[in-house]
Amino acid sequence: MPIQFSLLLLVVAIILLSIFFYFVPFLLWISAKVSGVSISLIQLFLMRIRKVPPTIIVRAMIEAHKAGLNKLTRDELEAHYLAGGHVERVVHALVSASKANIDLSFQMATAIDLAGRDVFLAVQMSVNPKVIDTPPVTAVAKDGIQLVAKARVTVRANIKQLVGGAGEETVLARVGEGIVSSIGSSENHKSVLENPDSISKLVLKKGLDSGTAFEILSIDIADIDIGRNIGAALQMDQAQADKNIAQAKAEERRAMAIALEQEMKAKAQEARAKVIEAEAQVPQAMAEAFRSGNLGIMDYYKMKNIEADTNMRDSIAKPGKTAPGSDKIV
CATH class of the missing domain: 3.30.479.30 (Band 7 domain)
Structure with a gap:
């Protein structure tokens, strides 16, 4: 029984020591003191309470102190970390800028880092294009x-x-x-x-x-x-386009000419129909004239003689036609 109690006390002591050294990083405080960085155990404990990793802040302060950047304070580094910045990257950039004689302040470095750019890479690019x-x-x-x-x-x-x-x-x-x-x-x-x-x-x-x-x-x-x-290529395309336009216009004129020709043919057929209709009315008019006494038999024969004479003159004026009353070609 005493042995079990001793083991229990040992486990409890180890747990308590682990909790103590977690919230009070004694070894980290010694490392800071040896490096010449002034920071108290209370501040390290409060960092744990504020959920700020003491290791990151202390290492950044040690690096800055060794590089001669003594103006950096713990509060500034903590504030930048709580703002979502990369403390180690900013300190690396400040050290590189200081060694390369580049004018870079802590405020500018933190602004660049919070803007989403890699400030350390930017400093390297300033030195090495x-x-x-x-x-x-x-x-x-x-x-x-x-x-x-x-x-x-x-x-x-x-x-x-x-x-x-x-x-x-x-x-x-x-x-x-x-x-x-x-x-x-x-x-x-x-x-x-x-x-x-x-x-x-x-x-x-x-x-x-x-x-x-x-x-x-x-x-x-x-x-x-x-x-x-x-x-x-543009000239060829333009020439092809001009050719297509000309063809389209020619086709349009051709279509208009065909339409006009069809229209003229329709009008000619209409005129012929009217002539045929008028010619069909001539015998009726002559019969009416005979009945009314306005046309005599001698007048009718004279009209026929004139018609025959006219047909003969047409056949003489236009060779190749058959003379009236004959099968021979004049």
């Missing part, structure tokens, strides 16, 4: 020849513009637009192929890094390929 390869940019010179260009943009992070400045996508879009404008203003594609550096010079003069988080150091044309003859 980054090369960005643009996607193939297609443009057409004034002579109608298509050119496909690829460029390499060397940029350096602009610390002051990291908060609110545009990113890499904006830089690439502006460079692509500048390349298209430069090639499009060239008289012919040969001049572009002979002097590709003219594109770089023209694009650099436009200040494409304005309002971005980067400073463009250089733009180098890596490759230029010749594409299709866009001018000739």
Whole structure:
């Protein structure tokens, strides 16, 4: 029984010591003191209460102290952690900036970090510029020849513009637009192929890094390929379109002519029908004239003689027709 009680006391003592050293990180306090960082055990205990990892804060303070950044305080580091920032990344960036003689304050570093950018990577990019390869940019010179260009943009992070400045996508879009404008203003594609550096010079003069988080150091044309003859293709398409329009107009005129011809034929048939109808009424009119005494037998014979004479004159004037009362061709 005494042995079991002793084991129970030992387990309880271990649990209590574990809880004590968790809330009061004594070894971490010794490490801070040995490193020259002034911090009390009460503050470490209060960090646990505030749910701030003491290890992160103490290590950041030790790193800053060893790098000569004595202005950083525990309250500032805790506030940045509670705001959702990355304390270790900010301290790394401040140390790197201090060694590289880059003007970077703690307020600026924390603002960049809380804005969602990697402040340590930004400092590294300020020291070691980054090369960005643009996607193939297609443009057409004034002579109608298509050119496909690829460029390499060397940029350096602009610390002051990291908060609110545009990113890499904006830089690439502006460079692509500048390349298209430069090639499009060239008289012919040969001049572009002979002097590709003219594109770089023209694009650099436009200040494409304005309002971005980067400073463009250089733009180098890596490759230029010749594409299709866009001018000739456009002319062919225009000629085909003009041909189709002309054909459509000709078909329209043809349709109108056919419609007019059909209309004239219809009118001619209508006129012939009226003539036939009128001719059919002639015998009736002559019979009525005989009955009424307005037409005599001699008048009728005279009319027949005149009609025969007229038919004979028509046959003489138009060879190839059969004379009246004969089967021979006159």
